[in-house]
Amino acid sequence: MTSAGLTEEQKRFYDENGYIVCRGLLPADEAKALRREAHDLADRLVQFRNINAAWATIQHTKTVVQHCHDVQFYSAMFSRLIVDPRFTAVAASIIGPNVQLHHTKMFIKPPEKGAPFPMHQDYPYFPHQRNTMIAAIFHFDDAPVERGCVRFVPGSHKLGPIVVSTPDSSLPPEQYPIEKALPCPARAGDVVFFNYLTIHGSGINASAEARTTLLVQMRDPTDPPFRRTHESRGQGMMLAGIDPSCCTTKALEPSGEVPAIAAGKM
Numbered sequence: 001m002t003s004a005g006l007t008e009e010q011k012r013f014y015d016e017n018g019y020i021v022c023r024g025l026l027p028a029d030e031a032k033a034l035r036r037e038a039h040d041l042a043d044r045l046v047q048f049r050n051i052n053a054a055w056a057t058i059q060h061t062k063t064v065v066q067h068c069h070d071v072q073f074y075s076a077m078f079s080r081l082i083v084d085p086r087f088t089a090v091a092a093s094i095i096g097p098n099v100q101l102h103h104t105k106m107f108i109k110p111p112e113k114g115a116p117f118p119m120h121q122d123y124p125y126f127p128h129q130r131n132t133m134i135a136a137i138f139h140f141d142d143a144p145v146e147r148g149c150v151r152f153v154p155g156s157h158k159l160g161p162i163v164v165s166t167p168d169s170s171l172p173p174e175q176y177p178i179e180k181a182l183p184c185p186a187r188a189g190d191v192v193f194f195n196y197l198t199i200h201g202s203g204i205n206a207s208a209e210a211r212t213t214l215l216v217q218m219r220d221p222t223d224p225p226f227r228r229t230h231e232s233r234g235q236g237m238m239l240a241g242i243d244p245s246c247c248t249t250k251a252l253e254p255s256g257e258v259p260a261i262a263a264g265k266m
Helices: 006-016 029-043 056-061 076-082 084-094
Strands: 018-023 068-069 097-111 117-120 133-139 150-152 191-195 201-202 209-221 236-240
Touching: 006 068, 006 084, 006 209, 029 133, 029 209, 056 068, 076 097, 076 209, 084 133, 084 191, 084 209, 084 236, 150 191, 150 236
Parallel strands: none
Antiparallel strands: 018 191, 068 097, 097 209, 097 236, 117 201, 133 191, 133 209, 150 201
């Protein structure tokens, strides 16, 4: 993988399936250094606050996942990573030349008790008018099935937004069992890109090693959110290109409901 972005074949795969794995986007030594940086950050954070982010619907499992929003404000290594041309070229292949940051989030699934993520779409948390939002998961260590790798329902982005009524906006497990989703195992240095409408989740880390990732959510800067939600300190930073709107793109309904047709209620 170079800074040239996705090939035509990779673009077709992404368009059809709603995700793509970029193998070896980072060399092993860089991934290892970033893993160490992530764990050092977690060690510092626990001295100041609780960083467990296990979902409400799986609290009964007694599992844990450590997290941190906006990691680029805690370490320059992460600041450099999210503007790395090897990364932004792929994002631009999907979104277009102008790539704007929505937020970042580090996750560490501890060994043997790393919490699962129920199946869900990202759409309910920050719906946008044109659905240009994508996510990327940097893998800083290997993520085989037993470490709770991400799983997808290929092509599910074509369903559009799905109405949900669970407290955490996850999908009903009886309709979307995580065991039926396609595992997407990854190696250290791999980066997975996916549409925010693609149904995804991940299993428990039952292995003896931690699973360490960085999630980056991005969008076209001219794609307005339906409402002000999930705002973050780093939101609006340009990772590639420019913001043609000069930061004038605002939420369509600052405090209101998402229109019915946009929420899949029609």
